[in-house]
Every structure is written in structure tokens, then in C-alpha cells.
Amino acid sequence: MARVVVDVMLKPEILDPQGQAVQRALPRLGFQGISDVRQGKRFELEVDGPVGDAVLARIQEMAESFLANTVIEDFVVKVEDEKAEGEK
Amino acid sequence: MTLDTVKHAAETPDVKLPWAELGLKEDEYERVREILGRRPTGAELAMYSVMWSEHCSYKSSKVHLRQFGEKVPANDAMLVGIGENAGVVDVGQGYAVTFKVESHNHPSYVEPYQGAATGVGGIVRDIIAMGARPVAVVDPLRMGDAHHPDTKRVLPGVVAGIGGYGNCLGLPNIGGELVFDACYQGNPLVNAGAIGVMRHEDIHLAKASGPGNKVILYGARTGGDGIGGASILASETFDDTKPSKRPAVQVGDPFQEKLLIECTLEAFAEKLVVGIQDLGAAGLSCATSELASNGSGGMRVELDDVPLRDSTLTPEEILMSESQERMCAVVEPGKVGRFLEICEKWDVIATVVGEVTDGDRLEIFWHGEKIVDVDPRTVAHDGPVYERPYARPQWQDALQADDANKLARPADADELREQVLKLVAAPNQAAKSWVTDQYDRFVQGNTVLAQPEDSGMIRINEETGLGVAIATDGNGRYAKLDPYKGAQLALAESYRNVAASGAKPLAVSDCLNFGSPEDPDVMWQFAEAVRGLADGCLELGTPVTGGNVSLYNQTGEAAIHPTPVVAVLGVIDDVARRTPIAFKEEGQLLYLLGETREEFGGSAWSQVVHDHLGGLPPEVDLGREKLLAEILISASRDGMIDAAHDLSDGGLVQAVAESCLRGGLGARLIVPDGLDAFTFLFSESAGRAVVAVPRSEELRFTDMCGARGLPVTRIGVVDGDAIEVQGAFTLPLSEVREAHEGTIPGLFA
DSSP, rough: OOEEEEEEEEOOOOHHHHHHHHHHHHHHOOOOOOOOOOOOOOEEEEEOOOOOHHHHHHHHHHIIIIIIIITTTTEEEEEEOHHHHOOO | OOOOOHHHHHHTTTTTTTTTTTTTOHHHHHHHHHTTOOOHHHHHHHHHHTTHHHHHHOTTTHHHHHHHHHHHOOTTTTTEEBBBEEEEEEETEEEEEEEEEEOOOHHHHHHHHHHHHHHHHHHHHHHHHTTOOOEEEEEEEEESSTSHHHHHHHHHHHHHHHHHHHHHHOOOOEEEEEEOOOOGSSSSSEEEEEEEEEEEEOOOOOOOOTTEEEEEESSOOOOSSTTIIIITTTTSSSTTGGGGOOOOOOOOHHHHHHHHHHHHHHHHHOOOEEEEOOOTTTTTHHHHHHHHTTTTTTEEEEEEGGBOOOOOOOOHHHOOOOSSSEEEEHHHHHHHHHHHHHHTTTTOOOEEEEESSSSEEEEEEEEEEEEEEEOOOHTTSSSSOOOOOOOOOOOOHHHHHHHHGGSSSOOOOOHHHHHOOOOHSTTTTTHHHHTTTTSSSSSGGGEEETTTTEEEEEOOOTTTTTTEEEEEOOOHHHHHOOOOHHHHHHHHHHHHHHTTOOOOEEEEEEEOOOOOOOSSSHHHHHHHHHHHHHHHHHHHHHEEEEEEEOOOOEEEEEEEOOOOOOEEEESSSSSOOOOOOOOTTTTOOOEEOOOOOOOOOTOOHHHHHHOOOOOOOOOOOOHHHHHHHHHHHHHHHTTSSSSEEETTHHHHHHHHHHHHHHHHHOOOOOOOOOEEEEEEEEOSSSSSSEEEEGGGGGHHHHHHHHHHHHHHHEEEOOTEEEEEEEEEEEEEEHHHHHHHHHHHHHHHH
């Protein structure tokens, strides 16, 4: 078992109303010094068996066609350290 | 890279600029050089390219659209006509109503949710720019084949986007349409309409007058979204092979828009605003050049003062950005402070970015250097105008000769029954509640009628009951067979829908969706449709107050059906007098108004049963439509009818099925003398409606129709829990309901 993480973020030029709402709330709650907030999504995929190139390619495809809306979002696929997985 | 200033441009005439990539044609670029007497700067080129795009300049359609200004019916109701952000109509009691329909077709195909959502946002800003409070929206939609997998991507996204944005704004969605046809597969049509209400004295026009007045940009910060959308996305044929033609779409923020509405209306109420303009397609380029050229002419803008979301934006990008939820106001210097206070109260960022000057130049500065120096009229109004060649398509005769009246008709009563069930279950005729249930139809508590009624109706004065109704219609199949008549049929249907609900039709807005104007076949369709609509509006006495043209709805060689979508606005003195479609009282008599002929060209029956499109669309008789409307309105006002439903696609059986299902009661129908059951049920002759008349009113009603010369035929009675056509078949209402209501959820839920 291994974990693959897909991080999805709105593309930098795209307006992020949720991030803006968070950013506006921060000073009101006493958190100063944050000039911008962008909010994204993180998918943690538990993969059966080892994570080879074929599996990664498949996840790449999954992210591109389903997890992310590539018209307005970018994504990054990362394999998490398997040791960390073991310690859980 | 050095900044491309006006001075620099004058010194370096030979620098190559990417005019072709920005969508300008060679002769258009030459014209820009001629106007300026030098090469444009990058920023000027950005402005000209977006403002001279098809989407902003109407360069192919202008020569035809003039007819709407020339064939204007005498109509006292029109307060503001074509050319402003939206037309304004007098509805009595000191109220004025502004309404408009626009397209957001291409963006909604690329990114259905955001495309459709920002379409709602854009049309709502047009309404607030007129000083009116938005009270309702409508969304006429055309999608590809209901069974195509991509339709499952586009439609749910579009519906969610419209619902998401509109619901967050707190605006009821009271009407619209949903039509499926394979011709819209790569080019779905997402049109959006909005209605706003104001007092007569509050009408505002977009202009910048008075030297020294300040130009204030307020609303969202400017980001890098939708750059070049106007020139590239909306104005060139869609081609999958060029990903570069898919620039970032815009993401909307309805909560910001809500603040803009309140902030703008408060500023209007305090009379702080000289001129105002929303930022839509072409963003700041459009707002500054239009405000300046509608006013005295001069304006100076400091682009450094524009609040940015992304500090790396170039001046060209700032000018072209289509970031949503922004507006531009012109305010007298003494009132700037108060204006900014109101913006701050609503948490809206507002910045003075320039001022009106006494010259006639629009000058824009960046880092202290002049990067734009143009006559704003040349940008906003004097763009290229094309007399595109057009010619009746060679295939038109063959299409019209392929007569739908000759198609095989049901052989016996069983087959007729089966075809009725098939028709009411077909995606185009099936119940659309899966869509409209995702919209908030009753928020604000003034919705009187909403889908599936014939028109959407909103009360605008609680005490007097004054209300307005709106219906949108368009039948691309009819228009393909004959664009002139097709446009008139769309107008007639929308007009009839408004009258059927008891309101008096007043004015028209349209959204003209066509393929590429560079194709003479398409251009002919467009020319014919505009001519038909203008002639029709003249005859019906309902002026066109404004609208929108969407061209290049075409993938490769295949254009969509010509699709003029017509919105008719009507007024009703007391919404308590409205006429719903539901048959609610057993024993009430059903009358068919108008004449039924063998007219099956472009009909729903020919599509559903034979997958056929050919022949001629139904005949148009606008004089008859007027008479029918008068009868429907009088009958509604005098309480002679309890229900009315216009007859359009699907014919009588579709209308009766909808009215029965809505009221939960069946109907017994008798085929009138001189008609066969098939023609009676499926013909799509125009100028007809079915009404339910209480027995006590029967004589009064038929006498009125007789006296005014409207053919009226008693066709049955509201009764039981089945639709029975005597001598032919009986269909239990439960079976009709299952067929009619199951289709759309079955496909998309």
C-alpha cells in the first residue's frame, strides 16, 4: 500500500473567491501580515500494490480528466514517503 | 522589454505587432494605423482588437440590425431604446422596466459552470448599469443531443452554474427554455436574460460628461482572467486543434456581485453618479472608450491606480482583462468622497483611476508615460462595418421540398396513442423540472408564475398588484426551414405566451445565435431572420429594445441551426388576474382558439417519430396573433377563463398533457368536425391556444370570440384521471406523467 497525493489549485490567474474570503477574515480574527490566500483541494489516494510508472500515469490521467478541472485548475501528483505510511 | 509608449510608437513605425494573433484582419490593422497616423502602441492595439471584435463591434450584423431602429412601431412605452446597456420600457404607475437577453455560449462550452454563472453575472450588471434593481433572471438554453456523452458534461454544469450564481444573488429564475438538438453539440447556446425595475426618474445612461469629473473603478480587483476573451474566444470559429485559442475563462463571485448591486443602487439613490458602465467583454477598454465617447469625449486614465489581483500584469493585459464583478462610474469631484464611503460601507474596493477632460482624446498612462492616445469614438463606435455577402443556400429548396406532411402517419389508434406517449417523453417535450428545480424560483416572494407556466411573472408593486411577465422562445428547426418565418414564429410564440398568462406584450429583446458570418449561407439566414423579426415587431407593435448577437456558433463547416431567441416583456395591471396553465376544475370546458391546418414541417412530431427536418414551417399570421392575444388578455381580466396554454411545439396534445399534469386532472377530447385525430393532436399551426372555461362563462366567452372574429372550437371537457381522445384512445394520467417527467432525470440526474 502506498499513498499518492494529488494537489489541485486554481490557476494563478483565476479568481479565488473562497481564498479571498479567508484572507479578509484573517485580520478580523487577529491574524496579521497575510497578504493573499489561495485555497485548493488535496486528494489522498491509497493505492493497492506498488506505485510504478504505469500506476502513476494512470493517476495522472485520473487527475487530468476527473480530479482537476484543467480549464481553471492546475494539479501536482506526488508519491508520499512509504515509510511515513508504515508509521501510521 | 521597454514600455511601448505613444512616443516610442511614433519613433519606431516598423515594429511588428501581433495584430493577427489578437484577431484583427490586415485591413483592420491598416485602418488603425490610418486613424492614428502612426502604428498603435501595444496597449492601443489591445483596445482596438477587442473593441473591433465581432462580439463587441457587431461589425457583420450592424448593417442588418439597423432595421430594428428603422421599423419602429408607434409605442409609447419605450423610454430608452437600442444602444444603451439595456432598453427601458414604461409599465405604468411610474414604474419602468429594463430587460435584456445576452449570450454566453462559447465560455459555457469550455467551462460550463463558470461560463454559465458569469453569463448571469454579466446580464445582471447590464441591468444595474441602467439604475434598475434586478428582480428576475431567465435562461434559454440549447444543448446537443440529449443522449450524447458530452451533453452530460455541459448541461449539468451549466444548470449548476446558473443556479449557483443566481441563487447566491437572491434572484428568482422564472423562465427560459431547454432544447436539445445535435446541431448544438459543439456549440451549446447559453443565453441569459434579466429584468430590472426602477422609477421613471431613476433611469441612468452610460456617459461621461463634465470635465473634471472623476472616473471611479469599483468592484473586484483586476486579474489575468479572460484576457482576450472578447476578441478570441467569442469571435473566431472554435477549433479543437488550437489550444492557444482557449484562454482562461473567468470565475465569478456572486457575493461580490450582490455587493455591487446594493452599492450601485445606493449611489444612484443619492444621485452621486453622472454616468456608469459595467465591465463585461473587453473590460476596461470597453468601459473607458464607451463612457468617453458617449459623453463629451475626453478622458485621462492612470492605469497604475487600477487595483490588481496579480501585480505582474502588463498594461495591455489590464486593459483587456475580463475579470468579473467590476463597474466604472463617473462622479462629480464634490461627490467622490460620499461615493467612496458607500463603497466602503458595502466592502467594495473603489478607486479613482482617472478623470473626464475637455479634450476629445482618451489618454491612458502607465508609470507616468502615455501609452494610449486615441479618439474614443474610433475605438467604441467607428469600428469596421462589413456588408458580408449573403445568398440563399443552394440546399434550401431541397430542404423545403422534403415535405413533412408526406411522412407516414400512425396507421391506427394504437399507433397514435404510442406516438403521443413518445412525444411527451421526448427530451424536447419532456418536463424540465429537473433543471428548474435547481433554480430558486420564488426567492424575494414576488414570483407569480415560473416554469413550467407559459411565461414567468413577477409582481412589482405589492399594493396595486402591478406585475410584468416575460417569455423567451426560439425554434431553430423552423428557422432552418425558413429563417424569416422562423424568427417571426419565435416572436409570435413568445408574444402568445405572455398573452396566455394574461399580460399585455409591450417590448422585445432578442439574442440572435448563428454560425459564421463569413459563410454566405449563414449570413443569409441572419439577414432573413433580422428582417423577419423587424417586420414582425412592427406589425405587432412591440419594439426591439436591445439584445445581443452571437456569431461563429459553428464547429468546422457545420453551423448551428439559425436560432433567434426572442424575449417578449408584458405588463399586467393586477397579477391576481393572471391565467395559469393548469386544468384545475372538473367539468370546465376546453376550447381551442385559432385554426388547425396540416402543418408538420419542423414539428416535434416529425423530429420524434421520423427524425426528420424538412418542408415549410407553419404559416405566420401576426394579425391573428394580435387578436388572439387581445382575447386572452380580455378573458383573463374579466374572469372568463381559468386556464390557458399556448400551442407550439408538440401541438395540442403536448399543451393538453402539460395542463392536465399541472392541474392533476384528465381531459376528454372530441376530434372536431373536419379534422382527423392525428392532425388535431400533432399539428403545429401557429396562432392557437387552448383555454379552460367555467360553464357559467361559456356563452360570454364564445360570444366575445365570435364578435371579434376569432375561430373557437369546443374540443372537450376537464374530467377524470386520463387523457381520452374519443373514438381513438385513453391514456391514464399516471402513464403520461411517468413518460413526461421521467426522461430528463433519467438522462442527467
